[in-house]
Amino acid sequence: MKKIYHKASTRGHSLYDWLDSHHTFSFDQYYDPQRVHFGALRVLNDDRVAPGEGFGTHPHKNMEIISIPLKGALQHGDSHNNSKVVRPGDIQTMSAGTGIYHSEMNFSNTEPVEFLQIWVLPRKNNTAPAYKDYDIRPLLKKNELTPIVAPDDSAPATLLQDTWFSIGEVEKGKSIEYKMHQPGNGVYIFLIEGKIEVNGDILLRRDGMGVYDADSLTLETVEDSHILLIEVPMVV
Structure with a gap:
């Protein structure tokens, strides 16, 4: 068995007036050549977004993305006319494939939203973009x-x-x-x-x-x- 240990305090950190984000792997202005990915796991961001703020419309390509809300409400929108608000107990997945524009905003104007944003490298590039959301509450035990x-x-x-x-x-x-x-x-x-x-x-x-x-x-x-x-x- 081989192990790689990442203490929370060693993560990268991006702090803006609307976003407090910790990066397990290299992301944004944080780069560590020893922490670019773990196999196909490329990004694990721990995000806290201020009320009424968020990630405006931006592109992704050839990446599998999953968002897991921890607190509050997260609103997704994309260039394929998908729109959904997800909360703790929901998850959303997106295959960026050949390219997709999307946004992730805090649905609340009074409370922050906290969520994990995780990127996984796909087994095949240039597939058709896709978005889905799921209610996992009935499955949790x-x-x-x-x-x-x-x-x-x-x-x-x-x-x-x-x-x-x-x-x-x-x-x-x-x-x-x-x-x-x-x-x-x-x-x-x-x-x-x-x-x-x-x-x-x-x-x-x-x-x-x-x-x-x-x-x-x-x-x-x-x-x-x-x-x-x-x-x-x-x-x-």
């Missing part, structure tokens, strides 16, 4: 990591890559074994809240750890925890 993205029919959402996302809130004192779905994959653990132990290493709030060259790993919750796992191919 206490003390379980629920699959929310998969390349087959085992989860509600799919991306154009052999990637599996799992998320869940797990109480203190639980042990969860995670098994890789595909040989050669690695899994990136992002601790949204809480405190966990992963094969002897402690992760705190917003810490991340990439694990590869392993068939499985064990998560132990030291405190009540909100956990996100992103399994991706390590060779892209």
